[in-house]
Amino acid sequence: MSKKRTPELTERQARLAEVKAAQRRADRRRSLLVWTIVGVVVLALVGTTVTVLVRQANHNASVQAAAKAPIDGVQTFTGLSRNHVTGTVKYPQNPPVGGDHSEIDQNCGYYSAPVADENAVHSLEHGAVWITHDPNLPAAQLATLKSLAAKSSYVLVTPRAGLPTPVVASAWGLQLQLTSTDDPRLAAFVTKYANGPQTPESGAACSGGTGTPDAS
Secondary structure (H helix, E strand, C coil): CCCCCCHHHHHHHHHHHHHHHHHHHHHHHHHHHHHHHHHHHHHHHHHHHHHHHHHHHHHHHHHHHHHHCCCCCCEECCCCCCCECCCCCCCCCCCCCCCCECCCCECCEECCCCCCHHHHHHHHHCCCEEEEECCCCCHHHHHHHHHHHHHCCCEEEEECCCCCCCEEEEECCEEEEECCCCCHHHHHHHHHHCCCCCCCCCCCCCCCCECCCCCC
């Protein structure tokens, strides 16, 4: 004969079943909450990434469009000699945009110390955009210049005292004076003239010469 369950045992089993069922429901709610939070975070990250990419794409498109059009304020200089010389050269522009120069070019990159004009002019002949700036330029603007130098192998950045404006961008026979790196014409100038159509020795590298740029 089978043993009959006592009412006490049956009641305990029922309570235990209720507790286990409640725990399962709580676990499901916690899992749902966790996955909901994960989903919200993922969507937020995706949304932020997409927004950043769209903004960057729009910025790049804007710079490209500006580079294709004439850039307001660019001065043009013609009749520049290209002889290799020794010693110093007295240039009529500050900074120079071309003329006789050293046989050794200045390696492109970002420098925290001035470089010799004669080497920098040789770099211009190779297609470099030489960005000179006031030595006391704010740190945020220096960071912008470092970024420009890091993005292109044809950008030379150096400090220079006595500039006509805080920032001056030069290419061979071309110059743009700026009050700040925030001016959108700076990026357009770099895009248009770094190894651009004005380059006397197109295809020549802006490396293998003199100087070691600062580490990024």
